[in-house]
Amino acid sequence: MRFVRRIFFNLAAWAVVLAVAFPLFWMIVTSVKPQFELFRRPPTFLPDTFTLEHYARLLIDTAFLVYFKNSVILATTTTVIVVAIATLGAYSLVRFRYRGRENLAFLVLFTYLLPSVVLLLPLYLMLVRVGLSNTIASLVVAYTTFALPYALWLLRSFMAGIPEDLESAALVDGASRLGAFWDVILPQLLPGIISTALFTFILSWNEYLYALVLVNSDSARPLTTGVVNMLVSAFNIEWSLLMAASVMMSVPLIVVFAFLQSYLTRGFGAGAVKG
Amino acid sequence: MAEVVLSRVRRDFGAVTAVHDLNLAIAEGEFVSLLGPSGCGKTTTLRMLAGLEFPTGGEIRIGGRVVNDVPPAKRDIAMVFQSYALYPHLSVADNIAYPLKKRGVPRAERRPKVERTAELLQLTPLLDRKPRQLSGGQQQRVALGRALVRDPKVFLLDEPLSNLDAKLRIHMRAELVELHQRLGRTMVYVTHDQLEAMTMSDRIAIIDQGRLQQFAPPQEVYHAPANRFVAGFIGTPGMNLIEGTLSQEGGAWCFTAPGLRIAVGQLTDDAQAGPATLGLRPEDVTVGAGPVSGIVRVVEQSGHENIIIVEIAGNERLTLRIPASILPRTGDTVALAPDATHAHVFAAGEAGQRLNTATARPRPQTL
Structure with missing residues (x-):
């Protein structure tokens, strides 16, 4: 009986894994098949002929590298800004006592609850008015507005877990407030900072809607909209190029994930319990 | 410095x-x-x-x-x-x-x-x-x-x-x-x-x-x-605090509670006849002979000494520290002799101040 149950659970688990992993597998396979093999019936699971021509074409003949560079700048800048503000903000919310501290935290969370579509138009109009339309900076501002609330709450729960005595000890040992923050709080907060950074980076790397609305010049476009704009037209979708682009878009995330995975799961745990 | x-x-x-x-x-x-x-x-x-x-x-x-x-x-x-x-x-x-x-x-x-x-x-x-x-x-x-x-x-x-x-x-x-x-x-x-x-x-x-x-x-x-709080806080087991009445008889102070009457020696000028609290350390009552009688309710042996709880008149319970050589049984009636020179007197109430004039016990000598 137990044996049957184990088999059943294993099958169910593998079915889920398959459902999630198959599109990824298909993406990779499609990207290395030659064009003529794509629509063959019956379809080939593993490519008959292996080719990297789509990758070469993307890198050499298209603006892919520009988009890639834009995405890196965009995601990195957003991450740095969000982590810096959220760390200091969380420190203030946890360590200092001032009127309206809790209300402020909830107000911030409340803005996170608004659907991002609602904010799209007002934000667009504001960015146009300050002359930031069509720039990477406009996207940095937009992403910061919706990554910051969550980042603040995530870091707040991490910060609350750091004993106040540690900071007191540093102060007595001769550190200034800033010194204590730097020497003692930051190292303790590192897992929180890493998971916040990952969250923000992934969010700004994958975002599509704001990128589509706020930026329509090729020089400032990030990967998400850039690739679609370049390869999908009303008459034709360049499937193999699209898949090659998708693979290359996913690689940085997968690499980062692989290295920082343990921090990330810890981060989500902390957020789940206290946030 | x-x-x-x-x-x-x-x-x-x-x-x-x-x-x-x-x-x-x-x-x-x-x-x-x-x-x-x-x-x-x-x-x-x-x-x-x-x-x-x-x-x-x-x-x-x-x-x-x-x-x-x-x-x-x-x-x-x-x-x-x-x-x-x-x-x-x-x-x-x-x-x-x-x-x-x-x-x-x-x-x-x-x-x-x-x-x-x-x-x-x-x-x-x-x-x-x-x-x-x-x-x-x-x-x-x-x-x-x-x-x-x-x-x-x-x-x-x-x-x-x-x-x-x-x-x-x-x-x-x-x-x-x-x-x-x-x-x-x-x-x-x-x-x-x-x-x-x-x-x-x-x-x-x-x-x-x-x-x-x-x-x-x-x-x-x-x-x-210095006061009742300190008396009750310091010492394990704690000091026995007994509510009663203070009276002056021919220039000497005397403390009375049901079944208990004790001359308490010199008191400060703040002392007044009327309600007061008597404090007795567990080791300042001898068991065996004396004017107070009580029934043993609890006996705790710790090897080098015994701690007993004795109920005297008025349902008052006293915790006493006695030598290990004396071992009463629960239910025994025992005679007690409170050591008047080591009795502490406090003014009435939870925050009652100490009324004894001097430290009852001499400072320990150095070798």
């Missing part, structure tokens, strides 16, 4: 006053315990001394300098926290070296100082470990080391032994006393454990509800408690 003086120090948290106009003068090199139940304001007082908390009124002086607005780093104090507060990401050596580093001691000078401190506390083999790889007792010693390494004017210790097991606590207690004798530094020690306070301190400041109750050497606190 490093005396610590608190004058009318007050600390309010909103509408709550944690410390009421506290006056305390701690001499240089003295070991003083702040003793009291949880929430009595002793830790707040210590944190104010450290500069981690600021007084809402009054003045704090360390070594003659008013430090009310001086940040902790500039007070030349060291503190050991109840939680030890070791920096988890630093090795033992770096933990101990941190105060030196923050005061700009060059790296080359830090190393020998850290090594000397580690040797003093038997931490040398552990210098490269991280705090989480240490036992509670070892962590405690690292916390001490971090305080010692800098040779500060004043040591502040916030219940440093409360997280250790009983055996280690007794061991560390002796080590701390020895350390204090060797360094000769002023130490302020917060504890809720009266045994720690009694065994380690030169003087004990007993605090209740943010107010100083008594500030005196351990023997005096025990033998001449």
